[in-house]
Amino acid sequence: MPDPAALAAYEDQWSACPRCRLAETRTQVVFGSGNPAAELMFVGEAPGFHEDRQGIPFVGQAGKLLESLLGEIGLARSDVYIANVLKCRPPGNRDPAPDEIEACELHLFRQIELVEPTVVATLGNFATKLLSGKPHGITRVHGQEQQTTLGGRRVCLLPLYHPAAALYTPRMLQVLREDFARIPALLARRESPAPARPAPLAPLAGVGAAEPAVQLGLF
Ligand code: URA
Numbered sequence: 249m250p251d252p253a254a255l256a257a258y259e260d261q262w263s264a265c266p267r268c269r270l271a272e273t274r275t276q277v278v279f280g281s282g283n284p285a286a287e288l289m290f291v292g293e294a295p296g297f298h299e300d301r302q303g304i305p306f307v308g309q310a311g312k313l314l315e316s317l318l319g320e321i322g323l324a325r326s327d328v329y330i331a332n333v334l335k336c337r338p339p340g341n342r343d344p345a346p347d348e349i350e351a352c353e354l355h356l357f358r359q360i361e362l363v364e365p366t367v368v369a370t371l372g373n374f375a376t377k378l379l380s381g382k383p384h385g386i387t388r389v390h391g392q393e394q395q396t397t398l399g400g401r402r403v404c405l406l407p408l409y410h411p412a413a414a415l416y417t418p419r420m421l422q423v424l425r426e427d428f429a430r431i432p433a434l435l436a437r438r439e440s441p442a443p444a445r446p447a448p449l450a451p452l453a454g455v456g457a458a459e460p461a462v463q464l465g466l467f
Pocket residue numbers: 292293294295296299304305306307308310311332412
């Protein structure tokens with residue numbers, strides 16, 4: 249079961265995280281936001297200027313695009329949980345450094361463990377490489393879901409282009425839109441487990457063995 253109280257307690261416990269050099273330059277830790285029991289979780293790269301100020305991931309232009317793409321598949325920001333690979337802003341919005349990712353990854357894995365999403369959509373290269381455990385870049389793997397184990401549970405990982413990259417590249421935005429359109433089917437797949445096979449019919453007295461269910465047209 250997802251554990252919203254444990255998630256809030258974890259966020260509180262790490263609100264002054266000292267694990268890497270970004271602690272010296274950030275305004276605040278940007279832990280995550282949204283539905284703490286969401287089926288769908290997004291993982292971006294790192295807080296930017298606005299996120300660092302407001303303490304909420306994806307509040308800038310990329311966040312507006314993310315919200316609009318969510319709207320196109322009938323979801324609101326409050327339906328999903330949004331986090332980043334790094335919880336603190338790298339100065340000047342530079343790329344996350346390998347040692348910063350290593351220092352911060354325990355927070356992301358704990359978030360996944362406590363939220364228990366069934367679909368994790370990675371936004372861009374950093375989240376995709378970290379959570380897939382593979383070096384393949386986003387251009388090669390976007391839109392191709394993969395089953396993997398995260399936070400001790402099987403999840404469907406869906407790599408997507410980062411909205412910030414798609415903002416100014418119409419072709420990439422179109423691909424991101426098409427990849428997004430796959431999300432509802434992935435969520436539905438995880439929500440409807442295969443029906444249990446009925447027990448074989450008991451033989452009727454005097455009629456002999458029952459027909460296999462499949463011959464009776466039950467499947
Ligand atoms: N805002 C975030 O919170 N994360 C990103 O990766 C980009 C913008």
